[in-house]
Amino acid sequence: xxxVLELRGIDKSFGPVQVLHDVNFSAQAGEVTALVGDxxxxxxxxxxCAGGIYPIDAGQFYFDGKPVQVNGPRDAAELGIEIVxxxxxxxxxxxxxxxxxxxxxxxxxxxxxxxxxxxxxEETLASLxxxxxxxxxxxxxxxxxxxxxxVAIAKAVLWNSKVVILDEPTAALGVAQTSQVxxxxxxxxxxGLAVVxxxxxxxxxxxxxxxxxxxxxxxxxxxxxxxxxTHAQVVELITSGRSGELGLHNGSxxxx
Amino acid sequence: MRAGPSQEEIRRHNLGALLxxxxxxxPTSRAELTSRMGLNRSTIMALTAxxxxxxLVREELPRQTRRAGRPSLVVRPESAKVYVFAFDVGVxxxxxxxxxxxxxxxxxxxAVRRRGEFSLDEITGALAGxxxxxxxxxxxxxxxxxxxxxxxGRVSKGDGMxxxxxxxxxxxxxxxxxxxxxxxxxxxxxxxxxxxxxALAEQSRGLGVGCHDLIFLxxxxxxxxxxxxxxxxxGGHQGYGGEVGHxxxxxxxxxxxxxxxxxxxxxVGERALLEPTGRYGTRVGKEAVRAVVxxxxxxxxxxxxxxxxxxxxxxxxxxxxxxxxxxxxxxxxGMLREVYLGSAAxxxxxxxxxxxxxxxxxxxxxxxxxxxxxxxxGAAELAFSHVLADPLxxxxxxxx
Numbered sequence: 250x251x252x253v254l255e256l257r258g259i260d261k262s263f264g265p266v267q268v269l270h271d272v273n274f275s276a277q278a279g280e281v282t283a284l285v286g287d288x289x290x291x292x293x294x295x296x297x298c299a300g301g302i303y304p305i306d307a308g309q310f311y312f313d314g315k316p317v318q319v320n321g322p323r324d325a326a327e328l329g330i331e332i333v334x335x336x337x338x339x340x341x342x343x344x345x346x347x348x349x350x351x352x353x354x355x356x357x358x359x360x361x362x363x364x365x366x367x368x369x370x371e372e373t374l375a376s377l378x379x380x381x382x383x384x385x386x387x388x389x390x391x392x393x394x395x396x397x398x399x400v401a402i403a404k405a406v407l408w409n410s411k412v413v414i415l416d417e418p419t420a421a422l423g424v425a426q427t428s429q430v431x432x433x434x435x436x437x438x439x440x441g442l443a444v445v446x447x448x449x450x451x452x453x454x455x456x457x458x459x460x461x462x463x464x465x466x467x468x469x470x471x472x473x474x475x476x477x478x479t480h481a482q483v484v485e486l487i488t489s490g491r492s493g494e495l496g497l498h499n500g501s502x503x504x505x
Numbered sequence: 506m507r508a509g510p511s512q513e514e515i516r517r518h519n520l521g522a523l524l525x526x527x528x529x530x531x532p533t534s535r536a537e538l539t540s541r542m543g544l545n546r547s548t549i550m551a552l553t554a555x556x557x558x559x560x561l562v563r564e565e566l567p568r569q570t571r572r573a574g575r576p577s578l579v580v581r582p583e584s585a586k587v588y589v590f591a592f593d594v595g596v597x598x599x600x601x602x603x604x605x606x607x608x609x610x611x612x613x614x615x616a617v618r619r620r621g622e623f624s625l626d627e628i629t630g631a632l633a634g635x636x637x638x639x640x641x642x643x644x645x646x647x648x649x650x651x652x653x654x655x656x657x658g659r660v661s662k663g664d665g666m667x668x669x670x671x672x673x674x675x676x677x678x679x680x681x682x683x684x685x686x687x688x689x690x691x692x693x694x695x696x697x698x699x700x701x702x703x704a705l706a707e708q709s710r711g712l713g714v715g716c717h718d719l720i721f722l723x724x725x726x727x728x729x730x731x732x733x734x735x736x737x738x739x740g741g742h743q744g745y746g747g748e749v750g751h752x753x754x755x756x757x758x759x760x761x762x763x764x765x766x767x768x769x770x771x772x773v774g775e776r777a778l779l780e781p782t783g784r785y786g787t788r789v790g791k792e793a794v795r796a797v798v799x800x801x802x803x804x805x806x807x808x809x810x811x812x813x814x815x816x817x818x819x820x821x822x823x824x825x826x827x828x829x830x831x832x833x834x835x836x837x838x839g840m841l842r843e844v845y846l847g848s849a850a851x852x853x854x855x856x857x858x859x860x861x862x863x864x865x866x867x868x869x870x871x872x873x874x875x876x877x878x879x880x881x882x883g884a885a886e887l888a889f890s891h892v893l894a895d896p897l898x899x900x901x902x903x904x905x
Contacts (some may be wrong), residue, residue, distance in 0.1 A: 424798050424799045428842065435872075439712070456849035476856065478854075479857050
């Protein structure tokens with residue numbers, strides 16, 4: 250089966266600084282693909298290229314096996330790619346439903362169609378087995394960190410999206426809320442979405458991922474099945490770009 | 506030569522199948538039942554009419570339809586009226602619940618159980634007391650159709666006697682019989698091993714729906730297991746099978762309550778996590794386990810080390826199970842949810858090195874969708890099973 254999202258040979262520079270070198274990356278439906286790498290390895294840049302926020306310098310973009318042009322966030326959203334950023338971009342003074350439909354409100358004639366938005370929000374949360382939120386008319390300011398993350402993820406799922414990219418969703422959370430968010434991440438993929446999880450926490454990566462893509466100094470060191478690698482191997486890929494047979498070798502462009 | 510099944514037998518079977526469908530999948534339209542059960546429309550109508558007359562389901566117009574034509578009636582389980590009592594005896598808690606047809610918890614009572622001697626009188630007394638409280642609050646048009654209990658112990662296939670887990674005190678007790686006597690509802694109480702029942706619950710209404718090969722690992726103080734292979738729960742000769750917690754993973758390792766050393770539950774159970782971190786004895790149970798995982802997350806190195814060691818042994822245990830049973834899903838429930846999520850890197854590293862590549866290729870590791878209620882829901886399913894096997898007969902029996 251063709252990956253839902255596939256990037257081939259991506260180059261990206263900011264002025265004289267090249268941050269992505271010939272990067273290949275793919276995400277399959279029904280799987281969680283973890284994107285790992287040290288600070289500055291290029292994870293966020295790669296994700297922003299996938300989301301159409303940064304234009305790419307070279308390389309191809311495939312969606313559902315077909316080549317596509319992504320010239321901006323709107324194009325990416327139309328394909329069904331949603332990104333949940335660390336800062337979540339939720340409005341504290343609005344309730345859950347209002348946040349989920351912010352900027353894309355449904356209308357009936359001239360007025361907002363509150364009933365159908367409420368129903369859809371409820372169904373979305375139910376489909377994700379979210380039980381932590383008491384009322385969908387709660388203000389976001391009254392929610393805990395984990396609940397906010399849940400709302401931001403549900404918002405990304407609402408739009409029939411096919412690829413959901415999560416940037417460090419558990420970074421600011423305690424253990425109990427991290428567990429809930431990890432289970433939610435897993436459920437998204439089990440419901441058929443392609444999920445990309447950026448994380449520094451190896452436990453989180455191993456707990457929910459099916460594949461691991463390790464970036465090293467702007468190059469894709471390896472994209473492997475989680476079932477086939479150990480913690481030590483992934484750490485090696487992150488810190489040195491190679492681990493035994495896996496990873497970058499001198500021939501593949503990394504300076505020795 | 507045996508004659509084929511009689512019409513009556515077929516009808517009974519179909520009634521059960523339809524009720525099971527609605528019980529597990531929730532409200533379903535007649536049209537959908539027709540296609541899913543492969544029966545014709547008039548048969549579905551007749552079966553639904555029988556179940557409606559018996560008060561087990563009711564039919565309603567769907568809320569809204571977008572399709573043209575007359576909408577198909579939706580068949581709903583009578584969750585508020587037909588219910589069972591479900592009980593869960595854990596090491597640290599006692600739970601009693603009233604669970605409606607369709608798997609809805611209508612009411613529940615929970616008490617903390619103090620560790621120490623297992624007193625049959627005290628425990629069945631407390632559970633029966635809870636049930637009576639809940640029974641008193643029910644309306645007169647409701648029917649209790651069964652009772653089931655999950656217990657941390659081995660339940661004999663033959664006489665239903667329960668051999669308690671070492672953590673509850675080794676004894677052999679007539680648990681179901683005594684609870685049934687105390688309930689005084691004229692109903693037998695079906696009893697099952699908690700992890701076995703959790704496995705069945707996860708398969709019927711959790712994340713294992715449609716999955717034929719599933720292993721449920723239930724962490725209480727120790728580790729219980731339920732192995733479903735090729736669609737059937739493995740019970741063994743006497744019904745004591747599936748005790749994966751007493752699989753020896755580390756010969757000569759930590760002492761286990763069962764008398765052996767290095768059992769999986771000795772290496773990954775509560776004590777293995779709490780003792781090295783100096784917490785054993787001061788706090789126990791799920792809260793204590795959670796505290797260790799939290800401390801590890803905050804950077805406490807002794808907690809991290811303990812959690813990593815436990816994760817490593819858990820990986821060894823799961824790798825053995827994967828090699829033997831080739832499951833599709835391994836579910837971590839009870840306190841093992843926290844342990845797995847906190848040490849997944851160790852668990853899966855072990856699997857990558859110790860499990861056969863062919864057996865682990867399509868393996869999915871998941872935390873329980875039913876969460877802390879997995880064992881309780883399993884008890885409810887056990888209580889409903891005779892109703893689903895023969896709805897009218899079971900109902901006739903309780904209404905006398």
